[in-house]
Amino acid sequence: DVAHLDGFDHHEQVWLGRDTARGLTAIVSIHTTVLGPALGGTRIWPHISFEAGVIDALRLSRGMTFKSAIAGLPLGGGKAVIIADAKKDKTPAMLEAYAEMLNTLAGQYITAEDVGMTLADADFLAERAANVSGTTKGGSGNPSPFTAQGTFVGLKAALRHRTGSDNLAGIRVAVQGLGSVGWSLCEKLQAEGAVLTVSDLDAARTARAAEKFGATVVSGDAILSADVDIFAPCALGGILSAETIPRLKAKIVAGAANNQLATAEDGMRLIERGILYAPDYVINAGGVINVAAEMAEGGYSVEAVSPRVEKIADTLTAIFQRADREGRTTDAVAEAMAREIVEAARK
Template sequence: MFALMQSSNVETLHFIVDPETGLKAVIAIHNSKKGPALGGCRYLAYVDEESAIEDAIRLAQNMSYKAVLAGLPFGGGKAVIMRPAHVPNRAALFESFGRFIETLDGRYITAVDSGTSSADMDCIAQRTQHVTSTTEAGDPSPHTAMGVFAGIRTTALARLGSDNLEGLRVAIQGLGHVGYALAEQLHAAGAELLVSDLDSGKVQLAMEQLGAHPIACEALLSTPCDILAPCGLGAILNSHSVAQLRCAAVAGAANNQLSSLQVADHLENRGILYAPDYVINSGGLIYVALQHQGEALGTITAHLSRIGLRLTEVFAHAQAEKRSPARVADMLAERLLNVG
């Protein structure tokens, strides 16, 4: 654990166990130089405690990079709640987690993530003010999708020479809140959609509403397309899956898409342009961060437009230095985190 903390430069880890509610959680605070750590709360089943801790640490680092490259006055953190097999009272569990957050005196602000909802954030808000993505604050998913859509246009311009998505074949892996909202925007722009999801109902809906072509989950990565958009859980890109890819670029909403940084080099060697996940999917963070500060929707939308500009900067550096955009983005983020 300590080795992983050191390699990821995590500042602190915080643990809580509440037998009464079944709560077992960890909060990783990666960096707080720019402001309080902001990051979502995952509520998932894990095979063991070590996996949950590793998830929190890696995602917290991702959030620090995401925040600093988005120009936000926040650090990066992440919460992981290990979902128990039986939950007697979900509301009580999240209220207990809210009490835990309150003990950190504002050093960490939580938000929705995989497995959690605005209703869960409402429960947390009963015990602490250091929470966003509540029912009143609104769902950040549409804003994540807006940012990813803008990033796909930027990626298409950099790799294919045009940001016109008319007729472009985009393969979307995962049709959750962000993935489906992205699919809607791509459909409106005239893109041809190839979609997969473990939920056949979501695939059917995309077929009926968006004219999408269904692809089996295990076949999506090897299906020819212009852009692959991973929008599910992370680590979808590894040495084996990258060898199967038949796309010009990867640009999607999922966090931690790369199983390791070396995979980014494999993509580069294959001539596949990679849009670093924490750059392209920062729209949700931008929304929750600025909304938490009381900014108007117009200000938030204007800030979202900078995602494409940051990606353009990353791609330009990568091309000039003959390096993967993932390595360039890491370098830029670390440099900005160490300023001041």
């Protein structure tokens, strides 16, 4: 039933891999290969229906086109969804069957980790298929430090655009989620004198943050209405909505979480409240920039990655300026810029 797919633009290819004996139902969506092979992680998630899995793969692969194009990478957009519960259904046999599927897509699709897939799974797949990135053996490994670095420089670019200075001393920042990215972001913010408010579902993490960073801890969604200058979502998607945006006191939203806007209209809601939003897939591209470095001639070199991640600040500044000039949301401008890059390459 393709009625669900109305509103999705053209995707070059969508592949279904099915092996009932080994428990695999996988969808690989290749949105574009105009700039290079389509890179995007494999998400293992127990979708309630096949259609829901396809729609997730279509949406996520398009997002990867935008993310890589705007980060200036020679990569297209792709994403895979394996419909399964990673805790119960992820077996070596299932991953072996998936590795066979990946081999048939070599040259067009490159995978990496996503929700439900670990570094160990990536290593397992890489022993069986060539088109696996983000592995620990000879690969680029954990992307989170680079995602945090990009988020940090992006947050400062937003502050500079808003206030004319990126001096963080005394600037109040609320960080939601103290995982791999959120924690590392807090370290950088605190080192430059920011005053932190934090939340996490894990009480041990917030207690550590109070001790190490002198952070104020708030629980639940009180982080949304914290009296701060900047809100940095580093946990969940869909956090910016008709319900939450009116509660924000921050004048800047700059964080690493994926898919922060619940709907496209929420970009406009932020403008109406005078809040500057750093589009998520621009500010959190440090991880994919790190993975892309694996494809460089001569192989992965960590030294080459940081300067490229730092450029996220310039990209965001260009987006903020164009959004001001054109009276559009930063999200709409980022998507337009990504599409322009792809179309220029297509021509």
